Amino acid sequence: MAQNNTSNKKNKVSISLDESVIKTIQELAALDNRKFSPYINLILIDWINNHPILD
Numbered sequence: 001m002a003q004n005n006t007s008n009k010k011n012k013v014s015i016s017l018d019e020s021v022i023k024t025i026q027e028l029a030a031l032d033n034r035k036f037s038p039y040i041n042l043i044l045i046d047w048i049n050n051h052p053i054l055d
Contacts, residue, residue, distance in 0.1 A: 003045070 017025075029039035 025039060025043070026036055029036050032039065034042070
């Protein structure tokens with residue numbers, strides 16, 4: 001399971017997102033007083049933790 005741990009090593013990746021997705025994430029991040037990239041990280045950690053891989 002993914003963990004939200006600020007001491008974890010971060011790697012840069014490049015992805016393409018729909019403009020509407022970017023805008024929504026920017027708005028949600030601002031409401032949570034977070035920057036864009038760390039907010040995406042939180043979203044992905046939450047999704048991974050709530051959607052376990054089935055064997």
